[in-house]
Amino acid sequence: MAFAAVAILTTLVIGIPMTLAVDRDARSGALIGLSYLYGCGAVWAVLFTLSLLHVRWTAMTTTVTLVAFSAVMWIVVLLRRAEAAPPGAAVDRGPLAMLAPIADLATVYAVVTFAMYATITRVWEWDFWAIWGLKGRVFLEAGGIDWRFLQSPFNDFAHPDYPLLLPLNYAYVAVTNGQWDDRWMALPGIVFGVALILIVRSLAARELPRFLAALLAFATAGVALSQYVGLADAPLIAYGTAAILFIRRGILFDEASGFRHGAILLGLAAGTKNEGLALIASVVIAMLIARASKWRDVLRLWPAVVIPLPWIVARFAFHLQTDIARGSFISRAIERIGDSGVIVASLLRWLPDPWLWLLMLVGMVMIPRTTRTAERFILAAVAIQAVWYLAAYFGTPLDVIWHIETSWPRVARHLEAPLLFVVMLTLAQAFERGETLAHAEARPELS
């Protein structure tokens, strides 16, 4: 456990200058959450680069390179001028402010008990030992990315095309430890969930009184701490949701740092799972559909495309196929249009957290129309991402019902956190309006 904790702490420390280089005014929960997310991105980038340069991963080579990377980032921080700080949480003197620590304690309790569950034994999930953990372990043995393993037709089950951010972070924990030990490999995934909770808490506090922000963070714990222990869904939820929430800040409050964080986090989401690549398209289309952004804003997201590019190039160079794209995806999708009823019924049957979804829909209906208009970026991004998932099921080369049963309860949860944030935030603002608006920022009206 100690080595996993050391690796996580090192990752977080490495991420601090990266966070400050992007946004010198990042503070408290957002600073810690972003630092872990960026630190994991740095580990991915460093181990990937060392591997391409044929430098064997050891505790020495990885640590020295990460420290050098961190030093460069500190120089960037020192050279960077501070921007006008985004409005932080005003001092909350409302009658419920004193309840905020209680809600925060409840969140801590939820995290601790989830950690007890996730670390009750070695990571047990099939997809951990057959995909994400397997690659981490194979690459550790090889001292770098084992391209021969990925290219072997016998290893198609390990999905060689999947992005490597999580396996390389597992490998980093093992490199720090000096050997593979899956007893505590659930810890990095738990910290991804905690990072998102901290970011949500911090962003919500900029627009809501403390108690309501704390309640929103508590609710987020339920969706950010993925029960699929050891899989890449927890990091994807963290990166994807944080990206959407920061881009929302960029759009609604014209925060340059919101676009910068959003772009990098979106790129790291694409480095985590193929669904992250789809999310880039969803976000761009949503920005344009929402008519909340100009092309100039969309172009600010260029890091989202640059960050996953090396992996995409490597994937093509090493001929690592995506199973879902094998054969004719489009003809399969067209053939299945006749089965739409069965597919939709199956999606509804296997929808996770149906009560939560129902309440989010009710909440959306209750939100005042002007607010809904302002928030249409998030609503559109989530809806478009859901359409990609739906399209993937229609075009899957696998048995579609089996595919839905085995993946939809997991991937549908990718969509929950951003939707939960925007619905709870706008509901809270609706009943706050006219009472204690002193802490809430003015929301621009969008046409």
Added chain:
Amino acid sequence: MRPRTALTIACFAALVIASIRIPPLTLPFIDREPIRRSMTVLPDAGIWWPDYPRFLQAVRARTEQGDSIALFVPTFTWEGGYSYAYYRASYFLAGREVLPVIVPGDRRVPANVTRARYVAIWHGRPPAGVHVVFEGFGGTLVRR
């Protein structure tokens, strides 16, 4: 308080409640040992527990990085258990090259036996006259 405001507050509160995952919250107050035991067995449930993972660990201890190992288990159908045995062996024997003798569609690949430096046989009898490296946990490791 206007009815709409009350409904908004109720919806917000309901969302907080609906997002709670009850089972982990009770963990500090219950006996966790049965859960730990069932989660430990889960990846190898059925005929595989406890010997198959132990056999694979023993094979790992007796082979070197880069060695190739062909795998035999008491099923010759991919969906009937061979795929699981192969995936599991790939994890435990990471760093070695695990070679399946069955592939999807239940096609046999005898060439992988010829290619392999070792043959790992679980719940099967090795042919006579081969060099047995290890026997135990229901399996035999043979050097070719």
